[in-house]
Amino acid sequence: MLVSKLHPMRWLSVKTAPEAASAFQAKLVRLRSATSLPLLRCRQALNTAGGDENQARTSLFAELASTGTPVHIERTDSCADPRNSGGHILSGVLIGHDAATLLQLRFSSDFSSRCELSRTALCKILLSAPIKDQNLSGDFETGNMFRSLAAQLREQLSVARIEHIPLTSQSLTACYIHPPLAVPANQANGSVTLGERIVAIIEFEALEAEYPVTIMGSKEATYATMMRKICQQFAAEGPLVQGGTMDTFLNRPFLFDAAKSIRAALTEAGIRGIRRAVRFDNAPTPLCITSNH
Incomplete structure (x- = not known):
């Protein structure tokens, strides 16, 4: 008899509230997976879009594209440079939302090219690269950051190769x-x-x-x-x-x-x-x- 007195709409609201929360959370997870942005930023975008996931996604991708934020950086240990017997090459690839950049650094010594600081330097230079520039030919060797990193490594550091690949959105x-x-x-x-x-x-x-x-x-x-x-x-x-x-x-x-x-x-x-x-x-x-x- 008690159950029959429950208002059907009230019972429905109790059932659907968790489902609505779960759906909202699923949208947040998908946005987080797509953009690698903090959940709080994804929540803000989703709230601003009135819960419209596609609209939130569009705004977040536009935000990332404007800053060239990377999705992934791949790097490995160095190998001897076949074009320069006295050098060692360290390769890295940055994959952004609209471009990929390959950077190969040449070190004069094997030890310097294998130390963790050299890999950190590679990442820093990749992150500083103008990956949205369609005519990327950047000579980072004249930049203050590049020279500072070379000084830290106590290394004759130079760019062996840099390539830019535009990507589909x-x-x-x-x-x-x-x-x-x-x-x-x-x-x-x-x-x-x-x-x-x-x-x-x-x-x-x-x-x-x-x-x-x-x-x-x-x-x-x-x-x-x-x-x-x-x-x-x-x-x-x-x-x-x-x-x-x-x-x-x-x-x-x-x-x-x-x-x-x-x-x-x-x-x-x-x-x-x-x-x-x-x-x-x-x-x-x-x-x-x-x-x-």
């Missing part, structure tokens, strides 16, 4: 820096020579076109793992598709499961395809393949 982008000496030149693929530092940067296209960078939970892990594996394969096998098309690469056997093609592996991971794949090695001109659509 909100794309899924991954990179892989191939360790030197990892693949002897006489192995089957014959594509990596000793001492080479190979860098692969690939721009992927997700199946979830509306939310290409907000994959959560296990799906997020699947995306990240698969993208890195494809980057690793393109780093090792890129020359095998030299002069070919994107289809040439996608139809190759998947390095980590030869029973399927790269295309099939991508589809299983929920990735529609690859927009562009760029591979840098010791050659002055990078290898680049793009999709036809």
